[in-house]
Amino acid sequence: MAEIHDQFDTILILDFGSQYSHLITRRCRELNVYAELMPCTQKIKDLGWKPNGVILSGSPYSVYDSDSPHVDPDVFELDVPILGICYGLQEIAWNLGGTVAKCDHREYGSARIQINKFGSDRASVDALFEGLGDEMEVWMSHGDQLAAPPPDFHIIGHTKSAPYAAIAHNAKPLYGIQFHPEVTHSPRGKEVISRFVRNICGCKTDWTMEEFVGKEIARIREICGETGRVIGAVSGGVDSTVAAKLMHEAIGDRFHAIMVDNGVLRRDEAAQVNVMLNKDLGVNLTIVDASDLFLSRLEGVEDPEQKRKIIGNTFIHVFEAEAAKLDSAEVDKGKIEWLLQGTLYPDVIESISFKGPSATIKTHHNVGGLLEDMRLKLIEPLRELFKDEVRALGRLLSIPASLVQRHPFPGPGLAIRILGPVTRAQVQILQQADAIYLEEIRAAGLYERISQAFAVLLPVRAVGVMGDRRTYEQVVALRAVQSEDFMTADWFVFPPDILRRISSRITNEIAGINRVTYDITSKPPGTVEWL
Secondary structure, three states, rough: OOOOHHHHHEEEEEEOOOOOHHHHHHHHOOOOEEEEEEEEOOOHOOOOOOOOOEEEEOOOOOOOOOOOOOHHHHHHHOOOOOEEOOHHHHHHHHOOOEEEHHHHEEEEEEEEEEEOOEEOOOOOOHHHHHOOOEEEOOOOEEEEEEEEOOOOOOEEEEOOOOOOEEEEEOOOOOEOOOOOOOOOOOOHHHHHHHHHHHOOOOOHHHHHHHHHHHHHHHHHHHHOOOOOOEEEEEEEEEEEEEEEHHHHHHHHHEEEEEEEEOOOOOOOHHHHHHHHHHHHEEEEEEEEEEEEHHHHHHOOOOOOOHHHHHHHHHHHHHHHHHHHHHHOOOOOOOEEEEOOOOOOOOHHHHHOOOOHHHOOOOOHHHHHOOOOOOEEEOOOOOOOOOOHHHHHHHOOOOOOOHHHHOOOOOOOHHHOOOOOOOOOOHHHHHHHHHHHHHHHHOOOOOHHHHOOOEEEEEEEEEEEEEEOOOEEEEEEEEEEEEEOOOOOEOOOOHHHHHHHHHHHHHHOOOOOOOEEOOOOOOOOOOOOOOO
């Protein structure tokens, strides 16, 4: 069975815990080169495929500390180009005989790197910096730096405070740079990455959704065979909608979408999804009302991780029961073997860590809430894609723009937007607040400028005054962010009059709420969702 690494040249990015690691992945993909992020502890012998090049990320650690993460030494035996960024540079030095020392002071911010010239005419530059001029503005973020390069390396760039700001091996395609080319604060950083992945690694620039869609449809058909049948978890969000349409394109009516009303959906969500998928996109759809089951299992549960796992496990139970019903009703069509999920790459990234589960930001129900003894086999065609790539794929599949641009909605639904116990009454309050919020955003023409917007019901009460009477009611927080990939996000700056109108409507139209707040936390330090 063809894997994505068999179909596209691939850059392996090894993550040492940098907040910028996912940006390296994105920059490669923006260059139409496929890249995959893995923990730095990945054993090369267990990889199962050979990358065209390797990039070592930055890190908040120091290579000489006893608990610092280190790469598998076998990476240097792969015989492919390697680029170390910041900590990655220091990791190369640490492994190959160089010296790393603490700086006199932490260097954080803009710097200018001078590009060293070589050759008898002093006019040649290394391939990594070819065509980039004599100097560049770059972004530094480090407390350590090279005190001495490893043997057989030469200096290809320096700054006033970092004499070994960029190094290269004399004979092998091994490179290290102290600055961060992946961030926008390094204006020509993407060109540096391009020199590495395109010129030095020689990667083909064929990672596009036009190329991906045909190959993925062929891969799905190979997986499912001539008779294999698939059921799919759909929520009406962009991810599950695109996944469902892609599966329908691949195997037609052998794919059956299932919409589970888990009791924590947005208002009128099930009815809207029925129209969208069944009638507009031609996808087989069954809606299962399991709201009582979900709400009973969530009763009294406050811990967000427990909510996610309960919902993930209950989803699987419901799907397996529905699959059994379909098998019994349609025995002549073959057995249902597969479960489709709309898992995306950020879900995977946020659910793994080189330090193990204890360092995970949060478990996504798509990747961390599944049963160990699940009968159905998972099929996740979007697992390697970022959100913007999924939207591009949706457009290729002729999904209407109004659906492709729809804000994400988490699998656990409103359960993770109710801080505290989940009850039917609490769900109804939040459904109303969320509906008003999104309605006003659309009316103001701001919906497509915002990446995600939603309301959160807080587990606190506040004193208020309504109609000359004292009230003691609940508080709603509003969240709206702008983001490229949901790995980082900035809060959206609303015009004050719009926030005023939203607050007025929520407090006046919804019984039980007397206070509205607006969340102005970016990611990091916060996450997009509250739980």
